[in-house]
Amino acid sequence: MARVAVMGGGIGGLGTALMLGRRGHTVTLFEQDPRQAGDDPDQDFHDWARPRVPQAVQPHSFLAPVRTVLRAEAPDVYEDLLARGAREYHDFDWFDRHPPHRPGDEDLVTLRTRRIVLEAALAAAVRREGAVEVRGGRRVDGLTFEAGAPTRVTGVRTGEETHRADLVVDASGRRSRVPGWLTEAGCRPPVVESHRTGIAYLCRWYRLRPDGPRDPGRVQNGSSAPFALAGVFPSDNDTFALHLVVSTGDPTRGALTDPAVFEAAARRFPATAAWLDLDPEPRSAVLAMAGLDNRWTSLTDAEGPVVAGLVNVGDSLLHTNPTLGHGVAMGLRAAQHVAAHADRIAADPTAYHDWTAEALRPLFDAQVTADRGHEQRLAEGAAPAEEALDGTAPPEGTPEGPAEDATPADLRVAARSACAFDDPVVMRARAQVRHLLLTADEAYGTEEVQRHLTAWLDARPEFTPGDDGPTREEWNTLTRV
Incomplete structure (x- = not known):
């Protein structure tokens, strides 16, 4: 069994630590934020300032791999997630009656919940796991190294302390400092591929009123104009988010941060108008996120791994903008793979890098291609792409022609x-x-x-x-x- 240090206590780090611990490995999780998600999702969601995790307050739809991994590796977490208010939505729920079942249909389920609810369920399970020690409020300041071919990471440094490990897992997110540390240590630089999206997201959260209407009717979750996309994300505990997406160069982008303007714009799209017609209670300001890119950070190059004893998961490995909702799904798949093969990966990470290239890289490339289409469409008013927000597409018929x-x-x-x-x-x-x-x-x-x-x-x-x-x-x- 390996001694593993996990850097980062987000979904990728929590999932990796939990799955490793349940396989008998000794795990220490380092998270610089002293706070963890607790039992009050509204307080954590609205009152927890997390500037390093801007996506935490953006809407999420968790795709099938999230559910599949949790049910296989941590069924108690999955049940807790549902108990906390997450809801299952099967793609066939659109129809009045599901078609005859075929093998695999059981996996076509989206989990509708805010990210904080999933974090809370994972954090609670990690606290119960005896093989995992959580060191909150402890920022990792660097890595320790041992000469070799390639150089081997032997642990992490936090302040004046050194924590030795057979394997270090970088789950510190899209702002990971690991690539810089490796270069400073004389390793070959990681191979980083980055693509700017030119897309800006704006969302606002709402809650259905206890005594108000609750059914928006038979309406798709996505709508479009040649220059903007709109979507609704039904979520946990009667909450939902409305989302508008425009080009970062759109002159109306700033105006949309005004709640009155945001709602006026959202009312012009059938998908979002149907939910505003329910007279929900606004629960947030208009939350904007831009500067988005799709980035792949590989710790291997043409010569092989640039370092041993270290792998990356989650946004440290790849992060994509939320258009297709891939991030958490790919993060938990990587966490599951690391946990299942930790001893082998600690000895030689080559097979892990090969797996990421085979299993995850095609999904990253598909996201890059889709975002290029979205960027061009939104910037130039091009013909609509097939897929819009949440995997939906604009219905036939158009005022634009x-x-x-x-x-x-x-x-x-x-x-x-x-x-x-x-x-x-x-x-x-x-x-x-x-x-x-x-x-x-x-x-x-x-x-x-x-x-x-x-x-x-x-x-x-x-x-x-x-x-x-x-x-x-x-x-x-x-x-x-």
């Missing part, structure tokens, strides 16, 4: 999501892609799905992809630009 030069192949791609909300066979394929279970080619490329898609298009010869949100002129008027 269709793209006139769409090819038959383009129409088939654009029709996937629209068809999915009518046809459970295509919805299954859409869900398999959204939940990171299959690639788009694998899910949509089957003869059955293609046959259903063809039948749907044949019944709608006038179908063109489009938007359901406001025109640019309407948008400029309501944002006073």
Whole structure:
């Protein structure tokens, strides 16, 4: 069994520490923030200042791998998560009746909850785990090294203390200082690939009133205009968030931080208007997040691992903007892999790096490609991409008008999501892609799905992809630009 030091007490660090401890490893978790998520999610969510974790107050939808990993590794955490108010949503819940079950359908479930609720359930389990020691309020200031080929990390430094470990796991997030420490120690530099997204997010949280309406009706969770996306994220304990996404260069971006302007804009999209019509209680200011990028930090290069005794998970390994909701899912998958192979990884991290390249890198590349499309679309008012917020797409019909030069192949791609909300066979394929279970080619490329898609298009010869949100002129008027 290995002695493991985990740097960072976010979801990736908590999950890694818990799974390692339950496999018999001795784990010390270092987190510089002295506070942990507790039993009052509203107080933690609204009153805990976390400048290093700006995504903590942004809405989340946790995809199938989150549920799958927790049920396999920590079923008590999963049950606690539900007891704290998280809700399951199956993609087939859109229909009045689920189609006949097929193997794998049981995994097409989104967990609807705020991030803080998942953190609280994980933190509570870690506190119960005897093999894990949590050192809160202890910032890791550096690493200790031993000469070798490659150099080996032998522990971490906190102030004047040194903590030796067979394996150090960097789960300190997107602002990790580990790459700099490795370079200063004379290691070959980690390979960092970064892509700016040019996308700004603005959200506002609400709670349904106890004596008020609660059903928004049959409405999709995403809407779009050529220059903006809108979405709703139903969450735990009667809370939900509305989200607007614009280009960082959009001149209306600043105006949207005004709650009155934000709501006026949100009311012009069917998805978000339906929830505002429930007269919910606002629970936050408009929360903005920009400066987003997709970054992959590899601790291996063409010559092999740049260091031994150290691996990265979560946002320290890769972080993506929240468009497709991949972050926590990929973080827990990496945590599970480290826990399952800790002794081997401590001896030689090569296999772990190979696994991340095979299992996670394609998802990162897909996010980069999707974000390039979103950025171009929002900046230039291009034709809508197939997938919008929360994996949804704008419904057919548009006040802006269709793209006139769409090819038959383009129409088939654009029709996937629209068809999915009518046809459970295509919805299954859409869900398999959204939940990171299959690639788009694998899910949509089957003869059955293609046959259903063809039948749907044949019944709608006038179908063109489009938007359901406001025109640019309407948008400029309501944002006073």
